[in-house]
Amino acid sequence: MEAFVVKNYGKKEKLHLTTVSEPALKQDEVLVQIHSAGVNLLDSRIRNGDFKLFLPYKTPFVNGHDMAGTIVKVGSAVNNFKVGDEVYARPADYRIGTFAEYIAVNEIDLAFKPKNISMEEASSIPLVGLTSWQALVEIANLQKGQKVFIQAGSGGVGTFAIQLAKHLGAYVATTTSSSNIQLVKSLGADLVIDYRTEDFETKLKDYDVVLHSNHEAKILEKSLRILKPNGQLISLTGPPTPEFAEKIGLPWHLKLLMKLLSRSTTKKAKKLNVNFNFLFMRADGKQLSEITKLIEAGKIRPVIDKVFPFEQTNDAIAYVESSRAKGKVVIKVK
Structure with missing residues (x-):
């Protein structure tokens, strides 16, 4: 082949x-x-x-x-x-x-x-659906009425995660460029921030969940600061944590390395009384079957x-x- x-x-x-x-x-x-x-x-x-x-x-x-x-x-x-x-x-x-x-x-x-x-x-x-499900349903346990900030709303994960969050009953804020504002609004975004001209930290406060997908350290810091006490930041870009290393069965020296890599971020999160999680999505046919039901019901396109x-x-x-x-x-x- x-x-x-x-x-x-x-x-x-x-x-x-x-x-x-x-x-x-x-x-x-x-x-x-x-x-x-x-x-x-x-x-x-x-x-x-x-x-x-x-x-x-x-x-x-x-x-x-x-x-x-x-x-x-x-x-x-x-x-x-x-x-x-x-x-x-x-x-x-x-x-x-x-x-x-x-x-x-x-x-x-x-x-x-x-x-x-x-x-x-x-x-x-599958990949964006499972990523969104594992972040918002499995880790965050997102509830009706909670506020979630989904970065890069017009991207692959963003377009799916906005729809899933709205299905779960959340208030959704997102970032995108001006040319994609109508797209993310059509998917259910309640508050749209043009990342080229606006600073999301000045617009968002006391959020329950952040789905983080940016590689810049300063964006990660800002994202931690907009969370309410005990709020959760779920990062798709890292840094990877020792908990992640434990979950996938990595040897001790890699667990130690990931502890060092994530130390600064976890310190900042602890100081702010919020939670930092790293997600590297995994395959899961049962979760994908739940996503199938949502698509067939017209909840997600x-x-x-x-x-x-x-x-x-x-x-x-x-x-x-x-x-x-x-x-x-x-x-x-x-």
């Missing part, structure tokens, strides 16, 4: 279109013929080697973290899926590889594709900026890296 492969780590590296073997199927896995694959900043960060410390993929490997497609084979121990089922998933770490014609996915990471959206739309959902042909996968990644995308970027494989 054809697949886009990371041959060497590096920011200037391109993915290589290569003929590779079809994935071998374990007894608890299904083989999916991929129709479409979502593109995420995570794909470029994995290629760059940003997460090599705790997620060391051995090169060469197939990149890609989001997909929708049709099952063509099932393992002997698979109970919930059959050949012909239309499915979508964010495959588990070390089992990624959606920039390809086929992928083997454990059935626990899989969900049925929502019936009311296309394959392209479905492939845009996919937001797609562009669909690229499979051959232009590197162009799709470059477009995501430009930070210009409104919602998600998708590759049509089949």
Whole structure:
């Protein structure tokens, strides 16, 4: 089969279109013929080697973290899926590889594709959907009437998280550029701040939750300061914490390193009497099935900026890296 492969780590590296073997199927896995694959900043960060410390993929490997497609084979121990089922998933770490014609996915990471959206739309959902769910439902336990600040509202996670937060009954503030204000309002944002001309710290106060996705240290500090006592900041960009290291079973020296990396931030959070969490989302078919219900009920809609042909996968990644995308970027494989 054809697949886009990371041959060497590096920011200037391109993915290589290569003929590779079809994935071998374990007894608890299904083989999916991929129709479409979502593109995420995570794909470029994995290629760059940003997460090599705790997620060391051995090169060469197939990149890609989001997909929708049709099952063509099932393992002997698979109970919930059959050949012909239309499915979508964010495959588990070390089992990624959606920039390809086929992928083997454990059935626990899989969900049925929502019936009311296309394959392209479905492939845009898993990573951003699960990230939003794990941040707002699992960690924050966001409740009706609470206030949440979602950074970068017009991005992939932002467009999903705004809709999920509104479904949960929260008051939603977000940042975006002036050209995207109407988009984020249409998704349910109550307060929109133009990050180019306005300082969110002067507009926001006593928030229950911040979903943080910015890399600048000063933005992280400001975000901590807008929380109410015992409020929660959930960061998608770090720094990673010892608790995260413990959860994914890293050795003691990496736990120590992450303690050092996060010490300054956790100190500031403690001084402000707020909570700091680092989230590196994980695959979860059950949570994705809950997301399917919300999409089929019309509570959440996919937001797609562009669909690229499979051959232009590197162009799709470059477009995501430009930070210009409104919602998600998708590759049509089949």
